[in-house]
Amino acid sequence: xxxxxxxxxxxxxxxxxxxxxxxxxxxxxxxxxxxxxxxxxxxxxxxxxxxxxxxxxxxxxxxxxxxxxxxxxxxxxxxxxxxxxxxxxxxxxxxxxxxxxxxxxxxxxxxxxxxxxxxxxxxxxxxxxxxxxxxxxxxxxxxxxxxxxxxxxxxxxxxxxxxxxxxxxxxxxxxxxxxxxxxxxxxxxxxxxxxxxxxxxxxxxxxxxxxxxxxxxxxxxxxxxxxxxxxxxxxxxxxxxxxxxxxxxxxxxxxxxxxxxxxxxxxxxxxxxxxxxxxxxxxxxxxxxxxxxxxxxxxxxxxxxxxxxxxxxxxxxxxxxxxxxxxxxxxxxxxxxxxxxxxxxxxxxxxxxxxxxxxxxxxxxxxxxxxxxxxxxxxxxxxxxxxxxxxxxxxxxxxxxxxxxxxxxxxxxxxxxxxxxxxxxxxxxxxxxxxxxxxxxxxxxxxxxxxxxxxxxxxxxxxxxxxxx
Numbered sequence: 001x002x003x004x005x006x007x008x009x010x011x012x013x014x015x016x017x018x019x020x021x022x023x024x025x026x027x028x029x030x031x032x033x034x035x036x037x038x039x040x041x042x043x044x045x046x047x048x049x050x051x052x053x054x055x056x057x058x059x060x061x062x063x064x065x066x067x068x069x070x071x072x073x074x075x076x077x078x079x080x081x082x083x084x085x086x087x088x089x090x091x092x093x094x095x096x097x098x099x100x101x102x103x104x105x106x107x108x109x110x111x112x113x114x115x116x117x118x119x120x121x122x123x124x125x126x127x128x129x130x131x132x133x134x135x136x137x138x139x140x141x142x143x144x145x146x147x148x149x150x151x152x153x154x155x156x157x158x159x160x161x162x163x164x165x166x167x168x169x170x171x172x173x174x175x176x177x178x179x180x181x182x183x184x185x186x187x188x189x190x191x192x193x194x195x196x197x198x199x200x201x202x203x204x205x206x207x208x209x210x211x212x213x214x215x216x217x218x219x220x221x222x223x224x225x226x227x228x229x230x231x232x233x234x235x236x237x238x239x240x241x242x243x244x245x246x247x248x249x250x251x252x253x254x255x256x257x258x259x260x261x262x263x264x265x266x267x268x269x270x271x272x273x274x275x276x277x278x279x280x281x282x283x284x285x286x287x288x289x290x291x292x293x294x295x296x297x298x299x300x301x302x303x304x305x306x307x308x309x310x311x312x313x314x315x316x317x318x319x320x321x322x323x324x325x326x327x328x329x330x331x332x333x334x335x336x337x338x339x340x341x342x343x344x345x346x347x348x349x350x351x352x353x354x355x356x357x358x359x360x361x362x363x364x365x366x367x368x369x370x371x372x373x374x375x376x377x378x379x380x381x382x383x384x385x386x387x388x389x390x391x392x393x394x395x396x397x398x399x400x401x402x403x404x405x406x407x408x409x410x411x412x413x414x415x416x417x418x419x420x421x422x423x424x425x426x427x428x429x430x431x432x433x434x435x436x437x438x439x440x441x442x443x444x445x446x447x448x449x450x451x452x453x454x455x456x457x458x459x460x461x462x463x464x465x466x467x468x469x
Contacts, residue, residue: 017317017330021350023368024068025335025357030054032363034062034354036085036287036342041092041446041469043347044071047354048097049365050082061086061097063120068367072120076112079105083114085139087418090444093118098137098150103127111135111152113172126172132156135164139190141198141420143220146170149198151188160184163202165191167222176222182207190243192419194250197225201243201254213240213254215269228269230254233261242287245419247451247462248294248322260285260300262324275324279316280305287342290417292349292449292464294322299343299353302331315340315355315366319373328373337366345417347448347466348372385457393466398439400425402454402461407431410456414439417449430456441467 026032036048045064051073052058060081061074075081083099094117101112110129116122128135133156141149147169155161163180165188180186186204202214206227212234217225233240233256241257250267260277262285277285279302287299302316315332317340332340335357343353349372357366386403404410411427422445425437439452447469454461 017319017328018350018371018373020334021369021371022068023334023337023366026062026070026365026367027051027054027056028358028364030056030363032365033082033356034341034365034367035083037352037354037367038086038088038344039346039352039448040088041448043447045352045367046086046088046095047365047367048083048086048099049354050099051363051365052080060099060101061095061114061116061120062365064367068369074114074116074120074122076101076114076122076125078103079107080109081112083112084137087140087142088446090142090446092443092446094123096140096142096148098140098152100134100136101127103129108132109134109136111137111154113137113140113148113150113168115172124172126168128174130154130156133159138188141191141193141418143167143193147175148172149191149193151191151200153187154179160186161204162186163188163204165198165200165218165222167220178218178222178224180216180227181205185211189240192243192245192252193421194245194419195421196220199243199252201240202227203240210234211236212238213256213263215243215252215254215265217269226268228265230263230265230269230271232271232274233263241285244288244290244296245415246294246322247290247415247419247453247460249460250455253288253290253296255285255288255298257285259283260298262288262296262298262320264324273324275320278318278326278329279303280308280311283316284339286340289342289344290419290451291319291345292417292451294451294462295327296320296322297343297345297351299340299355301339313338315353315368317343317351317353317370330370332368334368335366337368340366340368345449385454385459385461387452387454387461387463389452389463389465392464393468395468396440398441398452398465398467400437400439400452401434402437402456403434404430404432404456406457408457410454412437413453413455414441415451415453417451422450 034049059073080102083097086097163186181204216227239257281303285300315337318329319327340355351370
């Protein structure tokens, strides 16, 4: 059995965080939370969350300019609305979001799926409501057939909470659903499309396991391929919160909510190493996403330190390399920030994070943008195989050159930063020597950062590139 490495953290050796470009708060006097943020193909930002109460109408999606100015917002004629996750569509012509809503005041809370165009106009919405039950969407992922994979959970007093995954067509109509879990407190937290199948982070238990995070794999027809628990994180003190792809080795990074703890697994979900997260007292982890150098960026909340009088809640952002070592961090007290719920790297190399500010966990909304960091080295390539890209950034055609030291199987693929395979460029048995492949991405690939991945010679090489408009 492979031993699990508990990595030490040399916190005092970490450099200072990159500078702040700007930070802004939004909609004071309302209940407002910004829960998920993505860079858009035009360099601005799309944010999922909620705003209700006060002088503003209720809203659940917000689009901002690169400098943080509000461009538009989306409001449904429902009694309550909140989106938990949003994704830009591959063609750059709109957005898909999921979350929770209540259509009428006497209704139970229901799962919602909302699609809007690039101007913020509603194209369609879907609501799934079971009487005396709460349905809650946690993540949505556009698929190559123009449909969607969605993670969610269903909760009722009779059945408890069940993890739930759905696949829909391009209009949001359900093709199949699957429930997961054994007892009463299960959730499906995040879904990734990797190598033509869906990997889902589940939180809960099976009849043969204890309570904790599990990685579960389905094919696109909903057939279960495998399910792997992480027994090192069993217990109610943990709780699987988020997951992202590890392009360096084809595995996964998993973040727990309490602690938090950062885990790395192989491609089958088996734990490789585990590190404790940063923060005082009882910090909380909310999101984790891949960075361009194959590391990760984590967003959360640091609770007051009982040993240091006068400390308060703060947002927390921590940057790790691919081995779980801290690169930099920032406790965000600015503008009374109390928590960061999502953080991502930008195509320019900087970072955007969203959360809440003020005296409670309900607003106002908060955005903070960081400069690109300095002194972060590209991961080195093995001598057994090499991979290089030219030019980068590029506009329409990227030249990908690779060299194999031996005859053998290989695969050359392109991924986006969410871990979704954008295109498989080449695969099969190739002789030793050099080869060049041209990648001309179609309109379904918006401007942004991509990872070119070469699996060959028993190794995985990754190079990053930036596509311009």
